[in-house]
Amino acid sequence: MENAITKRYSNGEVTVVWQPARCIHSGACARGLPLVFDPRRRPWIELASATSEQIVAQVARCPSGALSIEQEPKA
Numbered sequence: 001m002e003n004a005i006t007k008r009y010s011n012g013e014v015t016v017v018w019q020p021a022r023c024i025h026s027g028a029c030a031r032g033l034p035l036v037f038d039p040r041r042r043p044w045i046e047l048a049s050a051t052s053e054q055i056v057a058q059v060a061r062c063p064s065g066a067l068s069i070e071q072e073p074k075a
């Protein structure tokens, strides 16, 4: 996975990491938090539309592991 694309989206508290090569397009993220995950929008992930807790919980439901969370270090 040397040249695999990895995208990061941060709200200052948590960073969502998306690895498109692993996405199986189940749509679970868009169904769970449609304002945050909208595949028709660019950028398709917009973290301002939910709380960090909601985002972390939804990322945990990604069936493929394409979405993951990087916790920001506490200031």
Ligand code: SF4
Residues within 6 Å of the ligand: 022, 023, 024, 025, 026, 027, 028, 029, 030, 061, 062, 063, 064, 065, 066, 067
């Ligand atoms: S839940 Fe995961 S596998 Fe499903 S569409 Fe979203 S990122 Fe892709």
